[in-house]
Each structure stands twice: as C-alpha cells, then as structure tokens.
Amino acid sequence: MDRLLGTPVAEVTDLGTSHEWSLRRATLTDGRRLFVKEARRRIDGLFAAEAAGLRWLAEGWRRVAGDAQGPVPEVLAADETTLVLPWIGGSAPTPAAAERFGRELAVLHGAGAESYGAPWRGYIAELPLDNTAGSSWPEWYAERRLLPYVRMAVDRGALSAADAALVERAAARIPDVAGPAEPPARIHGDLWSGNVLWDRDRAWLIDPAAHAGHRETDLAMLALFGAPQLERILAAYDEAAPLTAGWRQRVPLHQLHPLLVHAVLYGRAYRGQALDAARSVLRAC
Template identity: 60%
Template sequence: MAPPVADRVAELTGRAVAALAPLGSSHAWELYRAELADGADVFVKALPDGTPDGEFAGLFATEAWGLEWLGGSFGSPVPEVLGADERTLVLSWVSERPPTPEAAERFGHQLAGMHATPAEHFGAPRDGYIGPLPLDNTPRDSWPEFYAEQRLLPYLARATDRGVLTPADVRVIERAIDAIGDLPGAPEPPARIHGDLWSGNVIWQDDGAVIVDPAAHGGHREADLAMLALFGLPYLDRVRDGYNEAFPLAAGWRGRIALHQLHPLLVHACLFGAAYRITALNAAQAVLGEV
C-alpha cells in the first residue's frame, strides 16, 4: 500500500508536514494544500489510495518536466517544482489575485517570452497527458503533420468510439483535418507552449500570471492564445496587446483560431461527451469556411 500523502510530501520535500487540507479533486487525482513544518505552504496533487500501480504512469513526472522545461524560457510564469514521484506532485503555493488590465498586459509579455524560446521539434522528448488522456509527443519537423496525426486524429477516433460523434460529424472533421496543410499561414518554428492553456490554468498575480497544469511540448504558438479564447479569459484583448507588443502574431491569426481550438474541443468531447459535439463540429466547419 502506498504511504499516506503527508508522508510522500515529506519525503519529496525533505520537510515534515504540519497540516494537510483537501482541496477537492481533478480528474482522477486529489488536490491538497500542505503546510510544512517550516511554515511554507505547498500545492499537492496525489493519486488516491486504491489507484493501481502503473495507472497514469509518468503523469506527475511528465508534468514536473513540462513545468521545468517551460520555466527554462525567458520570463516563463510557472510554479516551482518541489518534488514528484509516480503518485505525487508537489509545487510551490501560488496565491491568486484579482485580474487587472495591467496584469493581463504583463501576462501577454510573459507568454510571448515563453513562446519566443525555441523548441527542438514539434512534440517533446517524452509522451505526456492532457488531463487524464495520453498525448503522443513523438517529435516531428512538420507542424501540419504533427497537428493532424498527433493532436486531432487520435481524439477524433476516441470520441467516435465513445459514440459522441455521428458518421456525418466525422466526415466534416476529417475534411478539416485534410485541409490543415493549406491553412497554417507562414511557417513558424516550434515554440515552447503550455498546450492546455484554458482560463482555469491561469492564476492571476499583481504583475502578470502563473500558468499551471501544462501539456507542454513544442507546438504552434497560436494554440495557447486560441485556447485562452475558447473558455473566456478576463482582459483577453489586453493579453493579446501585450503579446503582440513583444512578439507580434503572424498575419491572419484570427482566421486560424478555430483550427487551433479543434484539438481541445475534441479532447473535451472525449472527456465530457456530447456537450462538446456541436462546438467541435462548428470549429471544423469554421476551418472549412462553412460557417
């Protein structure tokens, strides 16, 4: 049996745990705020007791790698990784502040700095997860091939197997995937991207933001900005203003938002079912210019 969460946190940090407060759960793991004996607070993700060994293999080590990799870029706004093993991840505690226009512009600068740091390939040196779903990060030199074959087709197949999409839906989405090679705009090198940057993964600070729960890889930088728009982010226009001031987006980026949103929408269809069927279909139709 795995040792209790407090014991695992103590082993990973080298500091005793004075208190452990549950914060609920996310997907298949539990969340905690731990107070260490020296008074520091930390954030903890842990697989619950009873999770079979090997399930979600490498999940927390991959998240730790992603945060450290993103943190190696200029001004990257990520928490500090304090320890990780197969069942536990410990991060520095980040207190949230109310969003402001000034913080949004600063966040845009931070995100631009992160994206300006190159990645070696599209993909990553290790496979990952997006939420609880596996993510194929096999390195590629072509973004259209990477996006079609490793970000869209696997989740289209999974959503179809779940019965979320009709055969007619699948044909529309497949046509959008077939069109990707003609749509990405001017070629861009792979950037270090968060990969799952919805608004819930943005923790506002007085001078910008901290981003958490990455599906980090070398990708197209427009993907992070498109996902920020998908579920609504306060002061998104100010984020874009700050971003464009530091690292201007390529011409035509607005017309590619639906293209980059198709991946997270298919992931959500896999995770949450038919509630995302129409939204994913609408995104595919927008890619094809049919809406």
Template identity: 55%
Template sequence: MSSPTDPAAAAALHTGAAVSAVRAGSGALRVVELVDGRTVMVKENRAPQATRAEATGLMWLADAESVRVPTVFGWDERWLVTERVVTGGPDPTAARELGRGLARLHTAGAPAFGAPPPGGPADAYIGQAPMHNSPGVSWPVWYAEQRVLPYLRRAVDEGTLRPGEARAVEELCDRLPDLAGPAEPPARLHGDLWNGNVLWGADGHPYLIDPAAHGGHRETDLAMLDLFGCPYLPQIVEGYEEIAPLRAGRPARIGLHQLFPLLVHTVLFGRGYAEQALAAARSALLL
C-alpha cells in the same frame, strides 16, 4: 525507493521539512503546511507518467524564464510537490504581463512539433485524456495526425460523433497545409492553456499551472485562452504582440487551433463539445 503513502510524507520527503498540517484542496490537491513556515501543494496523480509529464513540463516552462510557474520541490511516481501560489484577481497590467510572458515562452522554442519536455514521457496527458508526444517536422501534418485524428477516431468509436459527421474534420485535416497560414517554428507550449490553468497571484503576477507541455504552434495556446474565456484577453494579446507580433490572419485561424481541445473535451465530456468541434471544423473549411 517506494513512493510515500500519504501527502504529508510526500511533502516531507520532497521539501526536507517537517509537516505541521494538511488540509483538503480541490480535486487531487492537498495544501500542506510545513513547520518552517512554507505552504506547499501536493498532488496525487493517477499514473506515474502523468506525474512525470507535469513535473518536467513545469520545469521546462520555468527554464524559459518567461511566465511564472510554481516551483517544483520534488516528485515521484505518485506525488508532485510544488509551491503554493496565493491568488488574487486579474487586472489589465497582469494580463499584459501574461501576454509578454507567453510570447517569450513560445519563442524559447522546442526541438520539434510534438517534442516532450526534456525527460518527459512520450505518453502524457492533457487533463484526463492521454496525449501522445511524437515529434514531427511539418506542423499541419503533425497536428492532423497527432492532435486531431486520434481524438476524432475515439469519438467515433465511442459513438459520440457519427462517421458521416467526422468527414468535415477529415476534410479539414486534408486541407491543413493550405489553411494553416505562414509556417512557424516549433513553440514551447503550455499545451492546456484554459483560464483555469492561469492563476492571478496576490503578488500581482500571473502564474501557469497544470501544463500539457510540448512543442507546437504558438497560436494554439492563444486559441485555447479564447475558447474558454480569459479575463482581459485583449490586453493579453496586446502584451503578446509587443514581444512577438502574430502573423496576419490569426483571428480567422482560431477555430482551427480550437479543434484539438474541443475534440479532447468531446471524448471526455460528450456530445455538447462534439457540436462545437464540428462547427469549428466547418468554419475553418471556409478560410
């Protein structure tokens, strides 16, 4: 069956309800009102695997029964139809709830580092950047080979980073087994956990959207929240540690975990992020 040609048809197909109105959302999103009183979000993705990755990622996060995510009503090769979350504002109570939920999400686990969600594609996305999910056993080796070096090579090939500058990142990858801290089991990650992917619901609960879900190291999600800023981050960490205390030395490892998203932003947005990535690598080498 071919994919619907417009967001109204996609909403009707995947919810089973007639559409009363469609209005613009941000970017590729459309807000669709249904005659039964519900309002849903319809997202058009650039590639079938992007839709599949996002839909299966949301469902994998939901299966952990930890942090709230929008309900997935349905998806196809072009459209993703989800619940609309009515937003409010952050507060310390919701932040602690988010921290506790993230701890439960991470401890729900994954089959391996790099494992995609069940039914999810190996070739997925983080934001607009391709992201390959290839399972590995050792987190330091997997993180270097599957998360850091691919984006470093692309940045060098495109001239955003000079080869001489890349040596600091390559040295860090070589030393990762000694710098990574205590071994951790694979965690179930959101995978793209910047502040914009946290919704503070009008119902007082936090929600997560737009995952790049995979098995990884739990400190990576927390480091990304720290990188781009998140309201009440200390309360989030406090709530997290109520459920799953973090290993000693985590603050010193934040830059190491931020290197991946900084390199992703380098290939997407240019030289300003390259400078931050190099600073993070050089700082991590001092551990």
C-alpha cells in the same frame, strides 16, 4: 508526502478533486505552504509528464530571459502519484498583470525547440498525448493532435462516423489554412483560463500539456473559455512578438484539438462546438 518534501507536514487542507487526482494545500512545520496533487488512480507517467513540462518551460524561459523569474512555478517534488508545487495565493488580474502576462508568454514561446512535439510521453488531463517529433506543423497537428481524439470520441460515443468524417476532412485541409510557416514555439498546450493563476502583479502557468507547437494554439486556448483581460493579454503579446496576418481567423483551427479532447472527456456536450470548428476550417479553404 513527508518523504518527498524532507520536511514534516503540519497541516493539510482538502481542496477537492479534478479529473483523476485530489488537490490539497499543505503547510509545513517551517511555515511554507505548498500545493499538492495526489493521484486517486495511478496513471503511469502522468505526473512525470507534467513535471517534465513545467521544467522544460522554465528552462526555456531561463534560456531567453536569464535569471529573472518566469511565469512557471518550480517543481518541488514529483513521483508517480504526487506532484508538489509552491502555493500561489490568487487574486483578480489587473490590467498591468494581464499586459505583463502577454509579454512573458511571448518570451516563453520564443524559447522555441528543434521540432514539434516533446521528448517525453505526454498527457492532457488524463488522456495520452502523442509527442512524437515532427517537422511540419500542419501534418503533425493533424496526425498527433486531431485524428487520435477523433477516434477516441467515436469509440466513446461522443461523435458519430459522419461527424468523424467531417473532422477528418478538415484535418486534411490544414496545410491550406494554417497560415505562414512558423518555427516550433515552446507552448503550454492546455492554456485555458483555469490553468492561469493570478497572484498580485503577475500570472503563473500550471497544469501544462507542454510541447513544441504553434504559438497560436496557446492564444486560441485562452479564448476558448474566456480568459479575463484577454484583449489586453493579446495586445501585449502582439506588441512583443507580432502575430501574422489572419491569426484571428485561425482560432477555430487551434481550438479544434481541445474541443475534441473535451468531447472525449465529457461526451456529446462538446460535439457541436467541435463540428463548428471543423466547418470553420473547411470554409477557410
């Protein structure tokens, strides 16, 4: 860690583990406090993808908003086994902070990209994420976000062949239910509530699976496990960047990918929710 930071570490506090990495708070001899992720099992390219995603989100923010500090922490250091970010204190989200987050998320999405995907090999948790570029979101979402995880879920026993066939039928109907075409948005990609840290008057985005995707994906992910102050976030977002008609009915479509990811990671506990989301897509046709 000293080698990466260039300043000696005075104290390290163990914060537990998550997925395939350990979490720590490091205090440097100059008084700065940092957040450190260290791999317990090396997965080539995983931390590089996270660092690239954070930098790409921050670059998009600067492109749209100028020098004002965006909701993305600076990557202080990264290599194949370690990622270092500034320490973010943590507090309960206030209504004002939630509204600010909604507006800032709209700005970040508006930075956009030339095509769907990303120019690096992606990960979501420790699972590979295919970021191959695409020009049509319905087809790209089906091919790069749904079908690979259906196959993984079957291989790991989380879904049956019949379950997979149901999800595949839903994936084939995405062009019919995706709503009006939108340009690629610069999205976090794994925006559940645990990846939003609140610190005094604002939110910070961590642990992205960043790529150019559909902006409704981030909003649906916020809803999946119940983000605090969600309606304030959504209202502020909609005021800053109005959402297209029917977006609430499309939430299950955008939640289908993270539910499949959870089925792969955690097994059949997420089977029911994933199949319910697929059925919602089919009913919307």
